[in-house]
Amino acid sequence: MTVELDLEPVFAHIEAQRDTFIARLFEYLRMPSISAHGIGIGEVADFLLARLQALGMEASLMPTAGWPMVLGRHMERPGAPTVLFYGHYDVQPPDPVEAWVTPPFEPVIRAGRIYARGVGDNKGQHFAQLLAIESLLAVHRQLPCNVIVLLEGEEEVGSPHIGDFIRQHRTLLPADVVVTADGPVHESGRACILFGVRGIVSFELRARGANRDLHSGNWGGVAPNPLWTLVHLLATMKGPDGAITIDGFYDNVLPPTALERAALDALPVDIDRVKAELGLADFDVPRDRAFYDRLSLWPTLTINGIHGGYGGPGSKTVLPHEAVAKCDIRLVEAQSVEEIFAKVESHVRRHAPNVEVVRQGGMEPSKTPLESHFVDPLRRAIAAGQSEEPLLIPAMGGSLPDYVFTKILGVPAFVTPYANADEANHAPNENLEVDRFIKGIRTGAAVLAHLGAMARG
Amino acid sequence: MTVELDLEPVFAHIEAQRDTFIARLFEYLRMPSISAHGIGIGEVADFLLARLQALGMEASLMPTAGWPMVLGRHMERPGAPTVLFYGHYDVQPPDPVEAWVTPPFEPVIRAGRIYARGVGDNKGQHFAQLLAIESLLAVHRQLPCNVIVLLEGEEEVGSPHIGDFIRQHRTLLPADVVVTADGPVHESGRACILFGVRGIVSFELRARGANRDLHSGNWGGVAPNPLWTLVHLLATMKGPDGAITIDGFYDNVLPPTALERAALDALPVDIDRVKAELGLADFDVPRDRAFYDRLSLWPTLTINGIHGGYGGPGSKTVLPHEAVAKCDIRLVEAQSVEEIFAKVESHVRRHAPNVEVVRQGGMEPSKTPLESHFVDPLRRAIAAGQSEEPLLIPAMGGSLPDYVFTKILGVPAFVTPYANADEANHAPNENLEVDRFIKGIRTGAAVLAHLGAMARG
Numbered sequence: 001m002t003v004e005l006d007l008e009p010v011f012a013h014i015e016a017q018r019d020t021f022i023a024r025l026f027e028y029l030r031m032p033s034i035s036a037h038g039i040g041i042g043e044v045a046d047f048l049l050a051r052l053q054a055l056g057m058e059a060s061l062m063p064t065a066g067w068p069m070v071l072g073r074h075m076e077r078p079g080a081p082t083v084l085f086y087g088h089y090d091v092q093p094p095d096p097v098e099a100w101v102t103p104p105f106e107p108v109i110r111a112g113r114i115y116a117r118g119v120g121d122n123k124g125q126h127f128a129q130l131l132a133i134e135s136l137l138a139v140h141r142q143l144p145c146n147v148i149v150l151l152e153g154e155e156e157v158g159s160p161h162i163g164d165f166i167r168q169h170r171t172l173l174p175a176d177v178v179v180t181a182d183g184p185v186h187e188s189g190r191a192c193i194l195f196g197v198r199g200i201v202s203f204e205l206r207a208r209g210a211n212r213d214l215h216s217g218n219w220g221g222v223a224p225n226p227l228w229t230l231v232h233l234l235a236t237m238k239g240p241d242g243a244i245t246i247d248g249f250y251d252n253v254l255p256p257t258a259l260e261r262a263a264l265d266a267l268p269v270d271i272d273r274v275k276a277e278l279g280l281a282d283f284d285v286p287r288d289r290a291f292y293d294r295l296s297l298w299p300t301l302t303i304n305g306i307h308g309g310y311g312g313p314g315s316k317t318v319l320p321h322e323a324v325a326k327c328d329i330r331l332v333e334a335q336s337v338e339e340i341f342a343k344v345e346s347h348v349r350r351h352a353p354n355v356e357v358v359r360q361g362g363m364e365p366s367k368t369p370l371e372s373h374f375v376d377p378l379r380r381a382i383a384a385g386q387s388e389e390p391l392l393i394p395a396m397g398g399s400l401p402d403y404v405f406t407k408i409l410g411v412p413a414f415v416t417p418y419a420n421a422d423e424a425n426h427a428p429n430e431n432l433e434v435d436r437f438i439k440g441i442r443t444g445a446a447v448l449a450h451l452g453a454m455a456r457g
Numbered sequence: 458m459t460v461e462l463d464l465e466p467v468f469a470h471i472e473a474q475r476d477t478f479i480a481r482l483f484e485y486l487r488m489p490s491i492s493a494h495g496i497g498i499g500e501v502a503d504f505l506l507a508r509l510q511a512l513g514m515e516a517s518l519m520p521t522a523g524w525p526m527v528l529g530r531h532m533e534r535p536g537a538p539t540v541l542f543y544g545h546y547d548v549q550p551p552d553p554v555e556a557w558v559t560p561p562f563e564p565v566i567r568a569g570r571i572y573a574r575g576v577g578d579n580k581g582q583h584f585a586q587l588l589a590i591e592s593l594l595a596v597h598r599q600l601p602c603n604v605i606v607l608l609e610g611e612e613e614v615g616s617p618h619i620g621d622f623i624r625q626h627r628t629l630l631p632a633d634v635v636v637t638a639d640g641p642v643h644e645s646g647r648a649c650i651l652f653g654v655r656g657i658v659s660f661e662l663r664a665r666g667a668n669r670d671l672h673s674g675n676w677g678g679v680a681p682n683p684l685w686t687l688v689h690l691l692a693t694m695k696g697p698d699g700a701i702t703i704d705g706f707y708d709n710v711l712p713p714t715a716l717e718r719a720a721l722d723a724l725p726v727d728i729d730r731v732k733a734e735l736g737l738a739d740f741d742v743p744r745d746r747a748f749y750d751r752l753s754l755w756p757t758l759t760i761n762g763i764h765g766g767y768g769g770p771g772s773k774t775v776l777p778h779e780a781v782a783k784c785d786i787r788l789v790e791a792q793s794v795e796e797i798f799a800k801v802e803s804h805v806r807r808h809a810p811n812v813e814v815v816r817q818g819g820m821e822p823s824k825t826p827l828e829s830h831f832v833d834p835l836r837r838a839i840a841a842g843q844s845e846e847p848l849l850i851p852a853m854g855g856s857l858p859d860y861v862f863t864k865i866l867g868v869p870a871f872v873t874p875y876a877n878a879d880e881a882n883h884a885p886n887e888n889l890e891v892d893r894f895i896k897g898i899r900t901g902a903a904v905l906a907h908l909g910a911m912a913r914g
Binding site: 198200202203204209210211212214215216217218219220221222223224225227228230231232234235238239240274278279280282283284285289291294295298300302303304305306307308309310311314315316317318319320323324325326328330360361396397398399426 | 655657659660661666667668669671672673674675676677678679680681682684685687688689691692695696697731735736737739740741742746748751752755757759760761762763764765766767768771772773774775776777780781782783785787817818853854855856883
């Protein structure tokens with residue numbers, strides 16, 4: 001009860017500062033920081049460093065083999081828990097720019113939404129955490145717990161260096177729990193807590209035939225066709241029933257716990273609406289799989305692209321000499337990147353030894369138990385900040401580098417998104433509802449208050 | 458014996474006119490006639506019409522729904538057989554022009570070869586037939602048989618109108634036998650007679666998933682992937698052992714006759730050289746299939762191209778919404794275009810009913826029996842014209858519209874190529890050895906003489 005009393009003046013302060021906070025977010029949004037193109041990253045890192053210093057944090061830019069980590073620490077509450085807020089300050093490229101109603105780096109408000117590249121993914125969400133810290137300090141002159149802020153500049157290019165960074169600097173990161181505000185809330189619009197992410201491995205399969213393209217009449221039946229090689233290889237990797245048939249692929253897949261099973265069954269989904277929105281008559285096989293089981297419990301093998309031979313208008317009687325399939329596998333607990341790469345390579349060696357496997361990157365899956373004692377305070381914090389009980393989602397379909405917290409730091413990691421479900425991240429006209437931004441600031445403050453209350457309780 | 462005596466002065470005339478004949482071929486080669494681009498076809502048709510009229514033929518340009526047929530008839534020997542010489546006056550586009558040592562429509566002789574677009578395919582070869590007629594007339598004032606010359610302007614775009622033309626004008630085409638000089642001689646350099654061609658059907662398989670590309674993390678496992686749809690469909694159409702598994706696909710495939718079997722077994726082939734030239738360690742499955750059996754006896758299902766999803770550098774976590782496979786099937790006797798299209802469509806309906814099959818063109822296979830009584834005179838004619846016994850090839854791997862002769866006119870059709878095996882047709886620096894051009898003129902004259910002698914004999 002003490003905590004809720006403490007929060008009321010903080011919420012009042014946030015409401016009073018509403019326009020100021022929006023203006024300060026706009027300042028941030030006007031600075032491009034496109035990691036894929038190397039544009040503006042350094043300037044934004046400097047901007048954030050100054051923001052963290054203004055919060056009284058022990059702050060620095062920490063070099064990595066890529067763009068720096070922005071690290072801020074506020075460790076003045078010995079004995080209290082330490083909460084790590086993770087976010088990323090890089091954004092997706094704005095292409096296609098011509099599809100934006102207003103320029104991507106000139107934020108505007110239309111119909112209650114802020115439009116700008118990165119406003120949802122992820123600037124508006126982690127900036128809300130910083131404003132939450134600021135608001136708590138403005139009202140109470142102190143924070144209810146220790147806080148570490150870690151902002152990455154390479155999330156949109158696959159977080160290639162955060163693993164090494166965490167391993168090297170773990171003594172600077174004595175977190176008890178990690179909270180990330182990223183991605184959208186549940187598609188129903190409901191607040192949610194995500195406990196896990198799928199991992200990913202990406203690879204190419206490269207098949208070769210003769211030393212040049214051949215005429216299908218003169219050589220059809222004589223020269224091997226790399227497209228047939230890929231078709232037959234891929235057909236050994238996943239069946240028409242949807243089952244992935246790489247040897248041992250499912251060996252380490254964990255079944256859902258009782259709490260996960262119950263949480264998945266409790267998630268609302270409007271199947272007909274989703275199908276209509278995607279223009280689909282049916283979901284992928286197997287047809288009887290529950291919607292959220294597809295995203296949370298099951299790994300996937302997606303062909304991202306196949307290209308080989310003729311692709312122009314009409315027909316061309318060519319027997320192509322090379323072909324490439326690009327694939328990604330989404331991993332679930334407790335599969336691992338190295339395990340799955342090795343199983344793919346072993347499978348290809350056995351079924352199509354002349355096909356080259358080119359590894360292109362990987363990220364481990366991550367899952368935090370629903371039994372964690374941080375769940376109840378987080379639920380109460382979200383209910384306080386957003387005025388509704390959050391849905392519990394065992395794992396999201398996409399990938400985030402949460403494994404660096406759960407598997408390297410060894411602490412629970414939660415994703416508590418603030419953005420609207422139609423934020424259009426990675427797309428033109430990315431946007432964030434103003435009210436959700438403000439609720440995000442409230443939630444950030446409530447998270448620190450409720451997690452801080454744990455030690456006191 | 459009379460015949461060989463008759464040919465000696467003709468051969469002498471050809472030798473005496475050697476330089477003149479080459480100069481006149483150059484005149485023809487300087488005229489582009491690119492059917493795919495609609496360039497120069499009318500002018501070349503007019504040129505040929507004048508050439509046929511100069512031979513004293515009843516000649517005309519016969520309209521079709523596309524470019525005209527050039528038809529010449531010399532029917533002054535009632536009771537003698539009628540030989541139809543087929544050829545085509547259109548050529549392949551010269552692209553890539555920059556790969557030519559000298560410009561494609563400026564013929565030159567280098568090291569005993571004439572270089573020009575269309576010199577082998579097919580201008581030099583049917584022009585040799587016309588010069589053979591001219592030489593016979595110059596020496597003997599008459600032809601040993603009736604002769605019909607039929608030159609098409611759309612062979613390089615799939616001969617879309619020749620079937621209708623032959624059906625509509627069969628009374629103008631009372632041929633007993635059709636002889637076509639096209640394609641290269643046997644790859645060993647030996648003269649040959651080809652008795653058949655494979656047919657072809659070309660089609661696209663179009664698969665669709667959602668109404669837009671999706672993120673493989675957010676939707677992988679939910680939305681069907683059209684590339685997987687194509688992989689699984691294609692895998693039902695041909696097995697990894699090379700067997701085509703479309704229902705009923707082989708029902709109408711004729712086994713070789715005893716003469717065909719013997720002819721195939723007699724064909725020379727340097728397997729190691731072919732593999733080295735193609736850069737292959739092994740031929741396509743099944744590995745134990747004899748080389749010429751692959752091209753003459755067996756139909757093929759070639760994937761000409763697959764395109765869908767991401768094809769750029771690195772990886773992109775996309776779940777594509779559409780994908781296309783382009784395929785051709787080479788048919789052998791007695792498969793038919795309509796039969797195979799129907800079987801493909803029925804197969805796709807059963808295995809992947811949402812995949813669209815788009816027909817893109819077809820040509821029937823054709824085969825003339827090795828037992829034909831025209832074979833012996835043709836062998837003697839080739840031996841006289843080219844000073845070597847021809848190899849007998851039951852069917853070539855590629856496709857020509859011979860079916861219009863064997864199946865519409867109902868007469869035997871033979872291909873007697875004059876061009877060198879490395880003529881580079883459909884490629885830059887197309888060429889024809891000067892000696893083979895002259896031997897072609899000799900052979901044309903000998904063919905008419907020996908076939909004419911049949912009626913007298």
